[in-house]
Amino acid sequence: MRYFVTGASGFIGSAVVPELLGAGHEVVGLARSDASAEALAAAGAQVRRGDLDDLDALRAGAADSDGVIHLAFIHDFDRHEQAARVDLRAIEAMGAELKGSDRPFVIASGTLGLKPGRLATEQDMPDAALSPRAAAAATTLALADDGVRSSVLRLAPSVHSDARTGFVGYLVDVARRQGVAAYVGDGTSRWNAVHQRDAALLFRLAAERAPAGSVLHGVDEEGVAMRDIAEVIGRRLGVPTASIAPEEAAGHFAWMGPLVSLDAPASSLLTRDLLDWRPTGPTLLADLDGGRYFDQA
Structure with a gap:
């Protein structure tokens, strides 16, 4: 399989890319800088230049792939709502290219603040009024009705290595x-927490076999x-x-x-059962x- 990966040179992406390559897949990583392009090439991935505002590059990357893993996000908490709008436009652009193809589209999201004070599960959905990224998740999951094997992978706030x-x-x-x-x-x-390596494995498993419309939790320690x-x-x-x-x-x-x-x-029991994911x-x-x-x- 040939996967287009945004955020491929970031903290999560730098683990996801070798995980995919090690499983025999091809990777095309989105790179917005020379340094990112060089890092991706050194890891064995192909490079497509662009960023989240370059919708043409995102459409082309999705069109020329067997599936998309979307990890990139503008982590500027002073402009969080603006960053969420950029993310939503990127998801809409790539999702449109995947419609009717049954190709996987996995996006990264988060568990933080999902259900404060109690154990959150994959069945819980964010409050759209409180979460700027809720629209991105809803848009991704809705693509399941348009022939896309879409899934939302909600990561622990403390992905660590x-x-x-x-x-x-x-x-x-x-x-x-x-x-x-x-x-x-x-x-x-x-x-809740998860190791970087275990998160990368879960992204690969999601791309390979998560059912359309899946919500997954990248959580090891609750x-x-x-x-x-x-x-x-x-x-x-x-x-x-x-x-x-x-x-x-x-x-x-x-x-x-x-x-x-x-x-x-947060819990990941449903995710573990669905994809036989076993963090180590x-x-x-x-x-x-x-x-x-x-x-x-």
Whole structure:
């Protein structure tokens, strides 16, 4: 199979591309820069130049493929609604090229904030009034009625590896700047988690055999307490660990304040049963304690 992958040189994409190639597939990766193009070529993928605003490049990539895996997103939380509109237009453009073909179209989404305070499952749907990306997911799933084997893969907020990146890497940076590893309230709010390698495997399985209209959860650990994350960060940085009040979260964590306060456990039991997905990677705390998160940027 020949897969067109957006976000192919990003954190998730850099694991998805070798996963696909290792399974014998061809990969054409979307690259918006020379550095991204070089990284993709070095990994063994073909390159299509363009970005999420280049709808012609997206249409051509989808048309010339046996399936699409859409990972790219503009992660600018100051322009989140604008980024969601760009994402929706990209999905509409690629989806139109896939209609009537029964080709797979897998998009990345997230579990964070899906059902705060209780265990979210694949059967739960986001509140469109609260989630700017809800329209993208709904549009993708609706393509199942137009002959597209579409699926939405909702990732844990803490996709982790031994690399210093992602939301948890940001928490390390904040603790270093502030001189304290903080958590909100009693620290029992939870984030679900998955290893980067296990997430990449799930994207391949989804592209290969997820039924049309599937909602999948890229979740290994259902919930890791924010206090436990802060304690590892504090110990490794040699700074105190402390609670802060909810009203202090925005000042301490900046744009991430509302996210740190969310209690967001999630299950992946339906996904595991559907695709026989069996995560094998290390836990979030093991990666955090033994990885490169504490290397200076």
